[in-house]
Amino acid sequence: MSGHDFSQISPVFFLQTFILELMHACEQEGGDYCESLIERIAKSAGLYFEQTYRDEYQRIGELGNEEYIDLILALKNHIGGNFSLASVEAGTITVVNSRCPFGDGVTNFPELCRMTSSVFGGIAARNFGYAKVEIRQSIAKQNGGCEVCIHTRRDSAVDKPGLEYRREDQPEEKQEMAALHSRIEERMRNVWWSLPKQHAAKPAPAIIAKSPAMQKVLQQVEVIAPTKATVLINGETGVGKELIARAIHAMSDRGHKPFVAINCGAIPESLIESALFGHEKGAFTGAIEVHQGFFERAEGGTLFLDEVDALSPAAQTRLLRVIQEGEMERVGGKHTLHVDVRIVSASNRSLEQHVEQGSFRQDLFYRLNVVRLWIPPLEQRPEDLPHLVQLILKR
Structure with missing residues:
Protein backbone atom coordinates (compact mmCIF):
# COMPACT_ATOMS: atom_id res chain seq x y z
CA MET A 1 0.00 0.00 0.00
CA SER A 2 2.88 2.36 0.71
CA GLY A 3 3.60 2.54 -3.02
CA HIS A 4 0.25 4.17 -3.81
CA ASP A 5 -0.24 7.92 -3.89
CA PHE A 6 -3.70 8.99 -2.77
CA SER A 7 -2.78 12.65 -2.34
CA GLN A 8 -5.00 13.65 -5.25
CA ILE A 9 -8.10 12.00 -3.81
CA SER A 10 -10.04 14.77 -2.11
CA PRO A 11 -13.16 14.20 0.01
CA VAL A 12 -15.25 15.72 -2.80
CA PHE A 13 -13.74 13.36 -5.39
CA PHE A 14 -14.35 10.41 -3.08
CA LEU A 15 -18.00 11.42 -2.67
CA GLN A 16 -18.40 11.88 -6.43
CA THR A 17 -17.02 8.40 -7.04
CA PHE A 18 -19.22 6.90 -4.32
CA ILE A 19 -22.40 8.45 -5.75
CA LEU A 20 -21.61 7.42 -9.31
CA GLU A 21 -20.83 3.85 -8.26
CA LEU A 22 -24.08 3.81 -6.30
CA MET A 23 -25.88 4.78 -9.47
CA HIS A 24 -24.20 1.92 -11.34
CA ALA A 25 -25.40 -0.47 -8.64
CA CYS A 26 -28.96 0.88 -8.91
CA GLU A 27 -29.15 0.65 -12.71
CA GLN A 28 -30.53 -2.88 -12.60
CA GLU A 29 -33.44 -1.66 -10.45
CA GLY A 30 -34.53 0.90 -13.04
CA GLY A 31 -34.61 4.69 -13.31
CA ASP A 32 -37.64 5.16 -11.05
CA TYR A 33 -35.94 3.32 -8.21
CA CYS A 34 -32.78 5.42 -8.67
CA GLU A 35 -34.70 8.68 -8.58
CA SER A 36 -36.69 7.62 -5.54
CA LEU A 37 -33.51 6.68 -3.67
CA ILE A 38 -31.80 9.93 -4.65
CA GLU A 39 -34.78 12.01 -3.55
CA ARG A 40 -34.92 10.36 -0.13
CA ILE A 41 -31.20 10.87 0.47
CA ALA A 42 -31.24 14.43 -0.83
CA LYS A 43 -34.24 15.57 1.21
CA SER A 44 -32.73 14.26 4.44
CA ALA A 45 -29.31 15.68 3.61
CA GLY A 46 -30.83 19.04 2.64
CA LEU A 47 -32.42 19.30 6.07
CA TYR A 48 -29.07 18.65 7.71
CA PHE A 49 -27.30 21.22 5.49
CA GLU A 50 -29.93 23.82 6.34
CA GLN A 51 -29.59 23.17 10.06
CA THR A 52 -25.80 23.46 9.80
CA TYR A 53 -26.25 26.85 8.12
CA ARG A 54 -28.69 27.94 10.82
CA ASP A 55 -26.34 26.87 13.61
CA GLU A 56 -23.38 28.68 12.04
CA TYR A 57 -25.24 31.95 11.50
CA GLN A 58 -27.65 31.58 14.44
CA ARG A 59 -30.71 31.83 12.21
CA ILE A 60 -34.10 31.22 13.84
CA GLY A 61 -37.37 31.21 11.93
CA GLU A 62 -37.90 31.06 8.20
CA LEU A 63 -35.04 31.98 5.89
CA GLY A 64 -35.56 34.90 3.53
CA ASN A 65 -34.67 34.99 -0.16
CA GLU A 66 -31.13 36.26 0.41
CA GLU A 67 -30.37 33.66 3.08
CA TYR A 68 -31.84 30.86 0.98
CA ILE A 69 -29.79 31.90 -2.05
CA ASP A 70 -26.63 32.20 0.05
CA LEU A 71 -27.22 28.71 1.45
CA ILE A 72 -27.83 26.83 -1.81
CA LEU A 73 -25.00 28.56 -3.70
CA ALA A 74 -22.47 28.02 -0.91
CA LEU A 75 -23.52 24.40 -0.55
CA LYS A 76 -23.21 23.52 -4.23
CA ASN A 77 -19.99 25.44 -4.78
CA HIS A 78 -18.38 23.92 -1.69
CA ILE A 79 -18.70 20.44 -3.21
CA GLY A 80 -17.29 21.40 -6.60
CA GLY A 81 -19.99 23.28 -8.49
CA ASN A 82 -19.80 26.73 -10.06
CA PHE A 83 -23.25 28.08 -9.27
CA SER A 84 -24.25 31.74 -9.37
CA LEU A 85 -27.43 33.76 -9.12
CA ALA A 86 -29.00 34.65 -12.47
CA SER A 87 -32.12 36.49 -11.37
CA VAL A 88 -34.70 36.99 -8.64
CA GLU A 89 -38.22 37.78 -9.75
CA ALA A 90 -41.57 37.69 -7.98
CA GLY A 91 -41.79 34.14 -6.68
CA THR A 92 -38.94 32.76 -8.79
CA ILE A 93 -35.22 32.38 -8.08
CA THR A 94 -33.01 31.35 -11.00
CA VAL A 95 -29.46 30.03 -10.62
CA VAL A 96 -26.99 28.86 -13.25
CA ASN A 97 -24.03 26.51 -13.13
CA SER A 98 -21.11 25.73 -15.44
CA ARG A 99 -19.51 22.83 -13.56
CA CYS A 100 -21.21 19.73 -12.19
CA PRO A 101 -20.14 18.58 -8.71
CA PHE A 102 -20.40 14.96 -9.92
CA GLY A 103 -17.92 15.45 -12.76
CA ASP A 104 -18.19 14.22 -16.33
CA GLY A 105 -19.78 10.95 -15.23
CA VAL A 106 -23.06 12.76 -14.63
CA THR A 107 -23.92 12.47 -18.34
CA ASN A 108 -24.47 8.75 -17.78
CA PHE A 109 -26.92 9.39 -14.95
CA PRO A 110 -29.28 12.31 -15.62
CA GLU A 111 -31.28 11.01 -12.63
CA LEU A 112 -28.72 12.79 -10.43
CA CYS A 113 -30.44 16.07 -11.30
CA ARG A 114 -33.09 14.84 -8.86
CA MET A 115 -30.57 15.45 -6.08
CA THR A 116 -30.27 19.15 -6.92
CA SER A 117 -34.03 19.42 -7.29
CA SER A 118 -34.73 17.73 -3.94
CA VAL A 119 -32.13 19.71 -1.97
CA PHE A 120 -33.19 23.06 -3.46
CA GLY A 121 -36.90 22.24 -3.31
CA GLY A 122 -36.91 20.73 0.15
CA ILE A 123 -35.14 23.71 1.71
CA ALA A 124 -37.35 26.18 -0.17
CA ALA A 125 -40.57 24.41 0.85
CA ARG A 126 -39.62 24.43 4.53
CA ASN A 127 -39.03 28.17 4.46
CA PHE A 128 -41.52 29.44 1.88
CA GLY A 129 -44.26 26.83 2.30
CA TYR A 130 -44.10 25.65 -1.30
CA ALA A 131 -41.59 25.09 -4.08
CA LYS A 132 -41.48 23.79 -7.62
CA VAL A 133 -38.03 23.19 -9.09
CA GLU A 134 -37.76 23.57 -12.85
CA ILE A 135 -34.50 22.39 -14.42
CA ARG A 136 -34.44 24.20 -17.75
CA GLN A 137 -30.94 23.14 -18.76
CA SER A 138 -28.67 20.44 -17.42
CA ILE A 139 -25.05 19.39 -17.86
CA ALA A 140 -26.26 15.81 -17.41
CA LYS A 141 -28.26 16.22 -20.62
CA GLN A 142 -25.27 17.83 -22.37
CA ASN A 143 -26.78 21.32 -22.50
CA GLY A 144 -23.38 22.84 -21.70
CA GLY A 145 -24.58 24.24 -18.40
CA CYS A 146 -27.37 24.18 -15.84
CA GLU A 147 -30.24 26.61 -15.38
CA VAL A 148 -32.47 25.93 -12.39
CA CYS A 149 -35.59 27.89 -11.46
CA ILE A 150 -36.99 27.60 -7.95
CA HIS A 151 -40.60 28.78 -7.94
CA THR A 152 -41.65 29.62 -4.38
CA ARG A 153 -45.24 30.64 -5.15
CA ARG A 154 -47.91 28.55 -6.75
CA ASP A 155 -48.99 31.37 -9.07
CA SER A 156 -45.46 31.67 -10.46
CA ALA A 157 -45.28 27.91 -10.98
CA VAL A 158 -48.50 27.52 -12.96
CA ASP A 159 -47.90 25.68 -16.25
CA LYS A 160 -44.20 25.27 -15.39
CA PRO A 161 -42.69 21.77 -15.55
CA GLY A 162 -40.85 20.44 -12.53
CA LEU A 163 -41.13 18.68 -9.20
CA GLU A 164 -43.24 20.14 -6.40
CA TYR A 165 -42.30 20.26 -2.72
CA ARG A 166 -44.44 21.21 0.25
CA ARG A 167 -43.80 22.09 3.85
CA GLU A 168 -43.46 19.20 6.29
CA ASP A 169 -46.82 19.86 7.90
CA GLN A 170 -48.56 18.55 4.79
CA PRO A 171 -50.25 15.14 5.31
CA GLU A 172 -47.79 13.12 3.20
CA GLU A 173 -44.82 14.63 5.00
Whole structure:
Protein backbone atom coordinates (compact mmCIF):
# COMPACT_ATOMS: atom_id res chain seq x y z
CA MET A 1 0.00 0.00 0.00
CA SER A 2 2.88 2.36 0.71
CA GLY A 3 3.60 2.54 -3.02
CA HIS A 4 0.25 4.17 -3.81
CA ASP A 5 -0.24 7.92 -3.89
CA PHE A 6 -3.70 8.99 -2.77
CA SER A 7 -2.78 12.65 -2.34
CA GLN A 8 -5.00 13.65 -5.25
CA ILE A 9 -8.10 12.00 -3.81
CA SER A 10 -10.04 14.77 -2.11
CA PRO A 11 -13.16 14.20 0.01
CA VAL A 12 -15.25 15.72 -2.80
CA PHE A 13 -13.74 13.36 -5.39
CA PHE A 14 -14.35 10.41 -3.08
CA LEU A 15 -18.00 11.42 -2.67
CA GLN A 16 -18.40 11.88 -6.43
CA THR A 17 -17.02 8.40 -7.04
CA PHE A 18 -19.22 6.90 -4.32
CA ILE A 19 -22.40 8.45 -5.75
CA LEU A 20 -21.61 7.42 -9.31
CA GLU A 21 -20.83 3.85 -8.26
CA LEU A 22 -24.08 3.81 -6.30
CA MET A 23 -25.88 4.78 -9.47
CA HIS A 24 -24.20 1.92 -11.34
CA ALA A 25 -25.40 -0.47 -8.64
CA CYS A 26 -28.96 0.88 -8.91
CA GLU A 27 -29.15 0.65 -12.71
CA GLN A 28 -30.53 -2.88 -12.60
CA GLU A 29 -33.44 -1.66 -10.45
CA GLY A 30 -34.53 0.90 -13.04
CA GLY A 31 -34.61 4.69 -13.31
CA ASP A 32 -37.64 5.16 -11.05
CA TYR A 33 -35.94 3.32 -8.21
CA CYS A 34 -32.78 5.42 -8.67
CA GLU A 35 -34.70 8.68 -8.58
CA SER A 36 -36.69 7.62 -5.54
CA LEU A 37 -33.51 6.68 -3.67
CA ILE A 38 -31.80 9.93 -4.65
CA GLU A 39 -34.78 12.01 -3.55
CA ARG A 40 -34.92 10.36 -0.13
CA ILE A 41 -31.20 10.87 0.47
CA ALA A 42 -31.24 14.43 -0.83
CA LYS A 43 -34.24 15.57 1.21
CA SER A 44 -32.73 14.26 4.44
CA ALA A 45 -29.31 15.68 3.61
CA GLY A 46 -30.83 19.04 2.64
CA LEU A 47 -32.42 19.30 6.07
CA TYR A 48 -29.07 18.65 7.71
CA PHE A 49 -27.30 21.22 5.49
CA GLU A 50 -29.93 23.82 6.34
CA GLN A 51 -29.59 23.17 10.06
CA THR A 52 -25.80 23.46 9.80
CA TYR A 53 -26.25 26.85 8.12
CA ARG A 54 -28.69 27.94 10.82
CA ASP A 55 -26.34 26.87 13.61
CA GLU A 56 -23.38 28.68 12.04
CA TYR A 57 -25.24 31.95 11.50
CA GLN A 58 -27.65 31.58 14.44
CA ARG A 59 -30.71 31.83 12.21
CA ILE A 60 -34.10 31.22 13.84
CA GLY A 61 -37.37 31.21 11.93
CA GLU A 62 -37.90 31.06 8.20
CA LEU A 63 -35.04 31.98 5.89
CA GLY A 64 -35.56 34.90 3.53
CA ASN A 65 -34.67 34.99 -0.16
CA GLU A 66 -31.13 36.26 0.41
CA GLU A 67 -30.37 33.66 3.08
CA TYR A 68 -31.84 30.86 0.98
CA ILE A 69 -29.79 31.90 -2.05
CA ASP A 70 -26.63 32.20 0.05
CA LEU A 71 -27.22 28.71 1.45
CA ILE A 72 -27.83 26.83 -1.81
CA LEU A 73 -25.00 28.56 -3.70
CA ALA A 74 -22.47 28.02 -0.91
CA LEU A 75 -23.52 24.40 -0.55
CA LYS A 76 -23.21 23.52 -4.23
CA ASN A 77 -19.99 25.44 -4.78
CA HIS A 78 -18.38 23.92 -1.69
CA ILE A 79 -18.70 20.44 -3.21
CA GLY A 80 -17.29 21.40 -6.60
CA GLY A 81 -19.99 23.28 -8.49
CA ASN A 82 -19.80 26.73 -10.06
CA PHE A 83 -23.25 28.08 -9.27
CA SER A 84 -24.25 31.74 -9.37
CA LEU A 85 -27.43 33.76 -9.12
CA ALA A 86 -29.00 34.65 -12.47
CA SER A 87 -32.12 36.49 -11.37
CA VAL A 88 -34.70 36.99 -8.64
CA GLU A 89 -38.22 37.78 -9.75
CA ALA A 90 -41.57 37.69 -7.98
CA GLY A 91 -41.79 34.14 -6.68
CA THR A 92 -38.94 32.76 -8.79
CA ILE A 93 -35.22 32.38 -8.08
CA THR A 94 -33.01 31.35 -11.00
CA VAL A 95 -29.46 30.03 -10.62
CA VAL A 96 -26.99 28.86 -13.25
CA ASN A 97 -24.03 26.51 -13.13
CA SER A 98 -21.11 25.73 -15.44
CA ARG A 99 -19.51 22.83 -13.56
CA CYS A 100 -21.21 19.73 -12.19
CA PRO A 101 -20.14 18.58 -8.71
CA PHE A 102 -20.40 14.96 -9.92
CA GLY A 103 -17.92 15.45 -12.76
CA ASP A 104 -18.19 14.22 -16.33
CA GLY A 105 -19.78 10.95 -15.23
CA VAL A 106 -23.06 12.76 -14.63
CA THR A 107 -23.92 12.47 -18.34
CA ASN A 108 -24.47 8.75 -17.78
CA PHE A 109 -26.92 9.39 -14.95
CA PRO A 110 -29.28 12.31 -15.62
CA GLU A 111 -31.28 11.01 -12.63
CA LEU A 112 -28.72 12.79 -10.43
CA CYS A 113 -30.44 16.07 -11.30
CA ARG A 114 -33.09 14.84 -8.86
CA MET A 115 -30.57 15.45 -6.08
CA THR A 116 -30.27 19.15 -6.92
CA SER A 117 -34.03 19.42 -7.29
CA SER A 118 -34.73 17.73 -3.94
CA VAL A 119 -32.13 19.71 -1.97
CA PHE A 120 -33.19 23.06 -3.46
CA GLY A 121 -36.90 22.24 -3.31
CA GLY A 122 -36.91 20.73 0.15
CA ILE A 123 -35.14 23.71 1.71
CA ALA A 124 -37.35 26.18 -0.17
CA ALA A 125 -40.57 24.41 0.85
CA ARG A 126 -39.62 24.43 4.53
CA ASN A 127 -39.03 28.17 4.46
CA PHE A 128 -41.52 29.44 1.88
CA GLY A 129 -44.26 26.83 2.30
CA TYR A 130 -44.10 25.65 -1.30
CA ALA A 131 -41.59 25.09 -4.08
CA LYS A 132 -41.48 23.79 -7.62
CA VAL A 133 -38.03 23.19 -9.09
CA GLU A 134 -37.76 23.57 -12.85
CA ILE A 135 -34.50 22.39 -14.42
CA ARG A 136 -34.44 24.20 -17.75
CA GLN A 137 -30.94 23.14 -18.76
CA SER A 138 -28.67 20.44 -17.42
CA ILE A 139 -25.05 19.39 -17.86
CA ALA A 140 -26.26 15.81 -17.41
CA LYS A 141 -28.26 16.22 -20.62
CA GLN A 142 -25.27 17.83 -22.37
CA ASN A 143 -26.78 21.32 -22.50
CA GLY A 144 -23.38 22.84 -21.70
CA GLY A 145 -24.58 24.24 -18.40
CA CYS A 146 -27.37 24.18 -15.84
CA GLU A 147 -30.24 26.61 -15.38
CA VAL A 148 -32.47 25.93 -12.39
CA CYS A 149 -35.59 27.89 -11.46
CA ILE A 150 -36.99 27.60 -7.95
CA HIS A 151 -40.60 28.78 -7.94
CA THR A 152 -41.65 29.62 -4.38
CA ARG A 153 -45.24 30.64 -5.15
CA ARG A 154 -47.91 28.55 -6.75
CA ASP A 155 -48.99 31.37 -9.07
CA SER A 156 -45.46 31.67 -10.46
CA ALA A 157 -45.28 27.91 -10.98
CA VAL A 158 -48.50 27.52 -12.96
CA ASP A 159 -47.90 25.68 -16.25
CA LYS A 160 -44.20 25.27 -15.39
CA PRO A 161 -42.69 21.77 -15.55
CA GLY A 162 -40.85 20.44 -12.53
CA LEU A 163 -41.13 18.68 -9.20
CA GLU A 164 -43.24 20.14 -6.40
CA TYR A 165 -42.30 20.26 -2.72
CA ARG A 166 -44.44 21.21 0.25
CA ARG A 167 -43.80 22.09 3.85
CA GLU A 168 -43.46 19.20 6.29
CA ASP A 169 -46.82 19.86 7.90
CA GLN A 170 -48.56 18.55 4.79
CA PRO A 171 -50.25 15.14 5.31
CA GLU A 172 -47.79 13.12 3.20
CA GLU A 173 -44.82 14.63 5.00
CA LYS A 174 -46.46 13.90 8.34
CA GLN A 175 -46.78 10.26 7.38
CA GLU A 176 -43.12 10.09 6.38
CA MET A 177 -42.13 11.75 9.65
CA ALA A 178 -44.20 9.31 11.68
CA ALA A 179 -42.56 6.41 9.85
CA LEU A 180 -39.09 7.78 10.59
CA HIS A 181 -39.98 8.26 14.25
CA SER A 182 -41.20 4.66 14.43
CA ARG A 183 -38.04 3.31 12.78
CA ILE A 184 -35.80 5.13 15.24
CA GLU A 185 -37.80 4.07 18.29
CA GLU A 186 -37.93 0.45 17.12
CA ARG A 187 -34.15 0.37 16.71
CA MET A 188 -33.72 1.96 20.15
CA ARG A 189 -36.03 -0.64 21.73
CA ASN A 190 -34.14 -3.49 20.07
CA VAL A 191 -30.86 -2.14 21.42
CA TRP A 192 -32.37 -1.63 24.88
CA TRP A 193 -33.81 -5.15 25.07
CA SER A 194 -30.43 -6.63 24.13
CA LEU A 195 -28.90 -5.16 27.30
CA PRO A 196 -28.33 -7.20 30.48
CA LYS A 197 -31.56 -7.96 32.33
CA GLN A 198 -31.00 -5.39 35.08
CA HIS A 199 -31.08 -2.65 32.44
CA ALA A 200 -33.57 -4.12 29.98
CA ALA A 201 -36.12 -4.54 32.79
CA LYS A 202 -36.51 -0.77 32.88
CA PRO A 203 -38.73 0.97 30.30
CA ALA A 204 -36.98 1.54 26.98
CA PRO A 205 -36.09 5.19 26.33
CA ALA A 206 -38.62 7.08 24.22
CA ILE A 207 -38.16 10.21 22.14
CA ILE A 208 -41.02 12.70 22.07
CA ALA A 209 -40.98 14.39 18.68
CA LYS A 210 -44.38 15.90 17.96
CA SER A 211 -42.91 19.36 17.42
CA PRO A 212 -41.40 20.40 14.07
CA ALA A 213 -38.19 21.32 15.90
CA MET A 214 -37.65 17.80 17.24
CA GLN A 215 -38.76 16.20 13.99
CA LYS A 216 -35.95 18.04 12.26
CA VAL A 217 -33.55 16.63 14.83
CA LEU A 218 -34.72 13.08 14.03
CA GLN A 219 -34.20 13.69 10.32
CA GLN A 220 -30.67 14.81 11.09
CA VAL A 221 -30.14 11.67 13.15
CA GLU A 222 -31.13 9.55 10.15
CA VAL A 223 -28.46 11.25 8.01
CA ILE A 224 -25.72 11.32 10.65
CA ALA A 225 -26.09 7.87 12.21
CA PRO A 226 -24.68 5.70 9.36
CA THR A 227 -21.46 7.75 9.22
CA LYS A 228 -18.36 7.37 11.39
CA ALA A 229 -18.18 11.07 12.21
CA THR A 230 -17.88 12.34 15.76
CA VAL A 231 -20.96 14.26 16.87
CA LEU A 232 -21.24 17.22 19.25
CA ILE A 233 -24.70 17.76 20.74
CA ASN A 234 -25.57 21.12 22.26
CA GLY A 235 -28.65 22.02 24.26
CA GLU A 236 -29.90 23.01 27.67
CA THR A 237 -29.95 20.58 30.59
CA GLY A 238 -32.90 18.20 30.33
CA VAL A 239 -33.66 18.56 26.61
CA GLY A 240 -32.72 14.95 25.79
CA LYS A 241 -29.12 15.00 24.61
CA GLU A 242 -28.44 11.45 25.80
CA LEU A 243 -31.63 10.22 24.13
CA ILE A 244 -30.47 11.62 20.81
CA ALA A 245 -27.04 10.06 21.33
CA ARG A 246 -28.76 6.70 21.92
CA ALA A 247 -30.78 7.22 18.74
CA ILE A 248 -27.61 7.88 16.73
CA HIS A 249 -26.07 4.71 18.15
CA ALA A 250 -29.19 2.61 17.50
CA MET A 251 -29.50 3.79 13.89
CA SER A 252 -25.82 3.13 13.13
CA ASP A 253 -24.10 -0.12 12.21
CA ARG A 254 -22.72 -0.12 15.77
CA GLY A 255 -26.17 -0.65 17.27
CA HIS A 256 -25.38 -4.26 18.23
CA LYS A 257 -22.30 -3.12 20.16
CA PRO A 258 -22.13 -1.34 23.55
CA PHE A 259 -23.44 2.16 24.18
CA VAL A 260 -21.63 3.62 27.18
CA ALA A 261 -22.68 6.95 28.68
CA ILE A 262 -20.52 8.95 31.08
CA ASN A 263 -21.15 12.30 32.74
CA CYS A 264 -17.70 13.88 32.77
CA GLY A 265 -18.82 16.58 35.19
CA ALA A 266 -19.85 14.02 37.81
CA ILE A 267 -16.41 12.40 38.10
CA PRO A 268 -13.67 14.05 40.21
CA GLU A 269 -10.80 15.43 38.16
CA SER A 270 -8.37 13.08 39.89
CA LEU A 271 -10.33 10.04 38.69
CA ILE A 272 -11.47 11.06 35.21
CA GLU A 273 -8.46 9.62 33.35
CA SER A 274 -8.78 6.29 35.14
CA ALA A 275 -12.53 6.23 34.46
CA LEU A 276 -12.10 6.89 30.75
CA PHE A 277 -8.91 5.04 29.91
CA GLY A 278 -8.58 2.51 32.75
CA HIS A 279 -5.54 1.86 34.95
CA GLU A 280 -3.01 -0.84 35.64
CA LYS A 281 -2.51 -2.54 38.97
CA GLY A 282 -0.32 -0.34 41.16
CA ALA A 283 -0.75 2.75 38.97
CA PHE A 284 -1.59 4.76 42.08
CA THR A 285 -2.50 4.25 45.71
CA GLY A 286 -5.60 2.10 45.86
CA ALA A 287 -5.16 0.62 42.36
CA ILE A 288 -5.18 -2.98 43.58
CA GLU A 289 -6.18 -4.51 40.25
CA VAL A 290 -6.39 -3.78 36.53
CA HIS A 291 -9.36 -1.58 35.68
CA GLN A 292 -10.93 -1.34 32.23
CA GLY A 293 -12.03 2.20 31.42
CA PHE A 294 -15.07 3.35 29.52
CA PHE A 295 -13.24 3.26 26.18
CA GLU A 296 -12.48 -0.44 26.53
CA ARG A 297 -16.03 -1.17 27.67
CA ALA A 298 -17.42 0.65 24.63
CA GLU A 299 -15.20 -1.22 22.16
CA GLY A 300 -16.87 -1.43 18.75
CA GLY A 301 -19.75 0.75 19.89
CA THR A 302 -20.44 4.32 20.96
CA LEU A 303 -19.11 6.33 23.89
CA PHE A 304 -21.29 9.26 24.98
CA LEU A 305 -19.37 11.98 26.83
CA ASP A 306 -21.84 14.31 28.51
CA GLU A 307 -20.54 17.61 29.93
CA VAL A 308 -17.39 17.07 27.88
CA ASP A 309 -16.31 20.63 28.74
CA ALA A 310 -15.58 19.38 32.29
CA LEU A 311 -12.62 17.23 31.15
CA SER A 312 -9.27 18.06 32.71
CA PRO A 313 -6.41 19.23 30.43
CA ALA A 314 -4.67 15.86 30.81
CA ALA A 315 -7.84 13.96 29.91
CA GLN A 316 -8.36 16.24 26.91
CA THR A 317 -4.87 15.39 25.64
CA ARG A 318 -5.50 11.65 26.01
CA LEU A 319 -8.90 11.94 24.33
CA LEU A 320 -7.41 13.80 21.38
CA ARG A 321 -4.92 10.99 20.84
CA VAL A 322 -7.64 8.35 20.88
CA ILE A 323 -9.60 10.27 18.23
CA GLN A 324 -6.56 10.91 16.05
CA GLU A 325 -4.73 7.60 16.37
CA GLY A 326 -7.32 5.14 17.66
CA GLU A 327 -5.00 4.05 20.43
CA MET A 328 -4.32 4.70 24.11
CA GLU A 329 -2.60 3.41 27.25
CA ARG A 330 -4.20 2.77 30.60
CA VAL A 331 -3.05 5.02 33.44
CA GLY A 332 0.27 3.57 34.60
CA GLY A 333 0.40 1.28 31.59
CA LYS A 334 3.14 0.75 29.02
CA HIS A 335 1.23 -1.25 26.42
CA THR A 336 -0.64 0.54 23.66
CA LEU A 337 -4.25 -0.53 23.23
CA HIS A 338 -6.10 -0.06 19.95
CA VAL A 339 -9.70 1.05 20.28
CA ASP A 340 -12.59 1.32 17.84
CA VAL A 341 -15.16 3.62 19.42
CA ARG A 342 -17.43 6.28 17.97
CA ILE A 343 -17.53 9.37 20.16
CA VAL A 344 -20.67 11.40 20.67
CA SER A 345 -20.16 14.29 23.08
CA ALA A 346 -22.51 16.85 24.58
CA SER A 347 -22.46 20.10 26.49
CA ASN A 348 -24.96 22.65 27.73
CA ARG A 349 -22.30 25.33 27.37
CA SER A 350 -20.51 26.88 24.41
CA LEU A 351 -17.29 24.99 23.77
CA GLU A 352 -16.17 27.88 21.57
CA GLN A 353 -16.13 30.11 24.65
CA HIS A 354 -14.10 27.53 26.56
CA VAL A 355 -11.62 27.45 23.68
CA GLU A 356 -11.35 31.25 23.72
CA GLN A 357 -10.81 31.18 27.49
CA GLY A 358 -8.07 28.57 27.11
CA SER A 359 -9.83 25.91 29.20
CA PHE A 360 -10.56 23.60 26.26
CA ARG A 361 -8.15 22.51 23.53
CA GLN A 362 -8.96 23.99 20.14
CA ASP A 363 -7.69 20.95 18.25
CA LEU A 364 -9.88 18.67 20.37
CA PHE A 365 -12.89 20.92 19.78
CA TYR A 366 -12.42 20.61 16.01
CA ARG A 367 -12.19 16.82 16.32
CA LEU A 368 -15.37 16.59 18.39
CA ASN A 369 -17.27 19.12 16.29
CA VAL A 370 -17.20 17.26 12.95
CA VAL A 371 -21.00 17.07 13.02
CA ARG A 372 -23.07 19.27 15.29
CA LEU A 373 -26.62 18.85 16.56
CA TRP A 374 -28.60 21.40 18.51
CA ILE A 375 -31.52 20.22 20.63
CA PRO A 376 -34.07 23.04 21.00
CA PRO A 377 -35.27 24.01 24.51
CA LEU A 378 -38.74 22.99 25.66
CA GLU A 379 -40.18 26.48 25.17
CA GLN A 380 -39.58 26.02 21.43
CA ARG A 381 -41.35 22.63 21.49
CA PRO A 382 -44.86 23.32 22.84
CA GLU A 383 -46.31 20.39 20.89
CA ASP A 384 -44.09 18.02 22.89
CA LEU A 385 -45.05 19.20 26.37
CA PRO A 386 -48.35 17.27 26.89
CA HIS A 387 -46.69 14.04 25.74
CA LEU A 388 -43.67 14.62 27.98
CA VAL A 389 -45.96 15.15 30.97
CA GLN A 390 -47.78 11.89 30.22
CA LEU A 391 -44.48 10.04 29.89
CA ILE A 392 -43.26 11.37 33.24
CA LEU A 393 -46.52 10.44 34.98
CA LYS A 394 -46.35 6.88 33.62
CA ARG A 395 -42.88 6.44 35.07
